Amino acid sequence: MDSAFGQLTVLGSSLVLLCGLTLLWRRGSAAHIGAFAAQSVALAATAGLIAVVTGSRELWVVAVILLGLKGILMPILLKRMDRRFGSPRELEPYVNTATSLVIGGLLVVLAYIVTWPILDVSRLPTRAGMPLAMGLIFVSLFVIISRKKALTQVIGFLALENGIALLAMLGTYGIPFIVEVGVFLDALMGFLVMQIVIYRIQETFESIDVEQLNRLSQ
Amino acid sequence: MPLPTGYTVAIAQTALALFLAPGLVGLIRWLKARLQNRRGAPVWQPYLELRKLFAKEVVVSSNASWLFRVAPFVVFASTVAVAFLVPVLAVPSPFDPVGDLLVVVYLLLLGTFFLALAGLDPGSAFGGMGSSREMTVAALSEPTVALAIFALALGAGSTNLGQIVARTMADPAAAVSPGYLLAFGALFVVTLAENGRLPVDNPATHLELTMIHEAMILEYSGRYLALIEWAAWLKVLLFFSLLGNLFVPWGVATVLTPSALGWALATLLAKLVVLAVVLAVFETRVAKLRLFRVPELLAVSFVLAVLAITVSFLVR
């Protein structure tokens, strides 16, 4: 675990998690999209590193897809969505920023506690980064439930997907290729559906403040 | 090592720190000017400022008390005391058993405490405002500093500065471990907060909406102001030394031979220049935060420190 490989994967995982925490810190959509893009690039780099060391070709393909799809394509689509639907006004999240950050930190600690039993069992040199991936999953879930803007929730969902992919990579050097591609396609589908839904929300309420959905029950 | 030499080196290193501090701040200012497409004052401008201030008359408010006159000396004394403790050139210093990292942090708090009181003494609104904000920022950066110290101490087994440096030198792989890097990030943000650099405070401004440190010392003039400014610059140098020598300790002399010390001096200057460049670029890049956004920044540094701890718990 103290090897250079182990350290570097932990470094990569830390960067991925830090980009996820940036979603809690910064407020503008542009910052969120940038954080997501950076996160995907870091994830792709980590995948590439593992691919280099383990010599797995599938991981190479995964890394390239990550870079292309989530590092370049989706941010472009997100920026376009933001330009069409984004409100110039920033919406206050349910929980204020400083508290969100402290909760994020505590969630990472919780992730450590949850994954410690797995760490004792696993033998891979990359196992030290698994709690960070788990932490990213928790933080992304927190982003989804505590932010009001639909666009931010979408980004949170995509970050969650990143976290799951990272966890799989670190824990088992990646899941079977078919499954990985299937997951990618699912994410893409989900993304497109969400695009349509946000368009509909914008049409109905003239804003993408998710709280407005409450009005549907009236 | 023979005792006199050790003490001589320690005193020499403190004198060196005192001597370099204005130059360091001058360098940062010059770099920022160049980055902003200005010519900028020469790097040795702060020395000229000090010389000017020491020659000037002191004007003291009629409302001020003895505390106002004593505070600059307390601030300067506490910062110089820290300079004796921080590993600038050589380790282990004979003053190592006197204080560890916690003592360093709280001695700096001593200086801040007296400076904040001195801000309230003349009974001006500026001073009160500066004191209030300064103590808020100082209080909120305490947990980050404590956790970063904790993270460093987890690796070294104690908060002793000499032991932390020795441990990193013995185990180079630890220096790139995520725990150390996260702690470095956290301490970098704290450096910005404690020294009143952007985005927490603007050292070049004198508008009441944007001042923290400058507001506290607004009433000071002459030699008192010189002492306070010099102490503030020394604090920047000491923080840079901590960041450099705790996290990247190679170059620090472990034996007191002239060649080792010369090499230590060279690497120290290199580290200071690198950090000055980083700070200058960073300060040019960001804008000052509103006061009520500063806790968010400090919360980010706190989370970095928490991550540093949790990662270090594991790597042990």
Place this chain on the structure above:
Amino acid sequence: MIFLLMVAGYLFGALAALLFARGWVARWLTAAGAIIGGACAVTLAVAEVFGFDIGSFQIIVVLARRPWWLQGGVIQDPAQPLSAVFLGVVGAIAIPAALYSIGYTRAWEGRRSLRMPGAMLNLFLLSMSLVPLAENILWFVLFWEGMAVTSYLLVMTEAEEPETVHAGNWYLGMTQFGLGFILAAFFLLLPPDGSGDFTALAKHAATLSPGLKSLVFVLALIGFGSKAGLVPLHVWLPSAHPAAPSHVSALMSGVMIKLGVYGVLLFGLRLLGGGPAWWGGLVLTLGAVSALLGVLYALMEHDLKRLLAYHSIENIGIIFIGVGAGMMFLSYDLPALAVLGFVGGLYHTINHACFKGLLFLGAGSVLHATHTRNMEEMGGLIKRMPRTALFFLVGAAAISALPPLNGFVSEWVVFQALLGGASIPQREVAVLMPIAVAMLALASGLAAACFVKAFGITFLGIARSHEAEQAREAPVSMQVAMAALALACVVLGAAAYAMVPALGRVVAGLAGLPPASAVTVSWSLRVPLSAPGAVGQISPLPILLGLALLLVAIPIGLWLSRASRALRVSDTWGCGRIAQTPRMQYTAAAFAEPLRRIFAALYRPTEDVSIDFHPESRYFVQSIAYRAHIIPWFERYLYDPVIDRVIAWAARVRAIQSGSLHAYLTYLVAALVIMLGLLMLWGS
């Protein structure tokens, strides 16, 4: 012999107060009695802790001829060193407080008789001194209640104020509440043969089931925690301490609440002999929460004594962090770290008594001079009361944990203990330690901010009211008392290299702890830590000397370098404004405002601004009134509902008192019949 002298001293003081009631004779004799008692207490404690043999704890010769119910009661031989520490704390603060009262009570001449306050003061000190020495349930509870009643009567000294009565009621209620839990804990530990001796209790406790032991511990923690002021049982502290006269506040805050700590240590270590890790975890958590909440509420106070009372809650939190960490390490079989935790807690107990006593005496001097406790009406007192200001500054620096004073050293020891948390094998539990470190650091940072506010607004700047302008320096006796405590703060910090090993010896032997292995290396304090070969080391005395040396060297350096020595006095920079009034400086509320906004989720502040416009034009303002409130969470959401329910229930029970004679006679007969029936049942 010294013990008898101590008791005699206190009784003499009480008697003098009762007999003489007025005049300087009464004041001096009352104080003299208390001082003699205090000095004896300190002598006994120092002898016991530092290991001198003056063989004076034995009073068996006197007691041997007493009836059975007085035997085996007080003081065994050898006395527990732990008791000696607390006895020493009582005595050490009694001396300055008594000295202070000489000057302070002069203001009562003609208005108030000294009879009750003076007698109660001495009896209060007597009962507080005897509580740690009691070795049997009966004596312990007797002295504990004595302490409670005498302190209640002292709090009610100024009973003409309605808030004093309110404070007294709360205080009495919480004391009895705590006593109930303490009694329950004691009774659960009673061995079958009914002997109330602590050694018998400890032996019996070893035979109890773990569940029962845990129950006893929790009951004791609640009972003693309410005396100590642990959150959420702290609500009586901020009203009771300010209501009492200042020397009494100093004693209550500096000494009495420490007896709560003694109680927890008594049960946790001595009687129950350590327990599962969650005991320590519970104490640690409550301590950390108290530390943070105490200082957060202190920040929002503008009543000087209430601010100090909240800080007592914070420091009790710090003490319990040390104790809790010690208990946790004990349960994980890490004896060296456990000793460190307990030593940190005990050291902070002593230090807090010193600087909190000093601060309360200072606040009392300010109150004495300006007749108000409201900081917003003070200012500029450093020029009118220079010595009081200096001593208060020392106290403020000590409580803000600034090196090289004593507050810093004990917090350093607690930090080093928490650092050892990495050695705890169970990682879910070990995570508590960094969280506690962060909370402790935040609390100490906020405490520094709070005391900049307290000292700055009270003493610095321009006077904000007429009383503050006319304030006069405190009488000599009060100054001497404060000076003594300020000196103690400095000395206790510098002498850390002697205090820590001594306190380590105190803790040794309790619950199987080894003697402390702290090594002193000429004036420095060195504590071995968990990793092999790792030591933590600081040297407070060289720091003190170094700072002093630098403070002298810098002006000399300036003089040698021929820097300008010109100085001119002028007006404060007013941005071109002509007049500078006191209203233009920062107020206490303004100083704390950034923190109020940052922690708004906790405080839920509400602001109330009412503006009186000039009758001629709305562009000019005649006056603005600004009121800010914060929600007192515990009072509103915990205590008020409970109290309301109790009152509702009591109203229903009151129906028994119908006022009819027949009903009462019926009750009597029914009770008689039931008792006879029960007797018959048991008899058969």
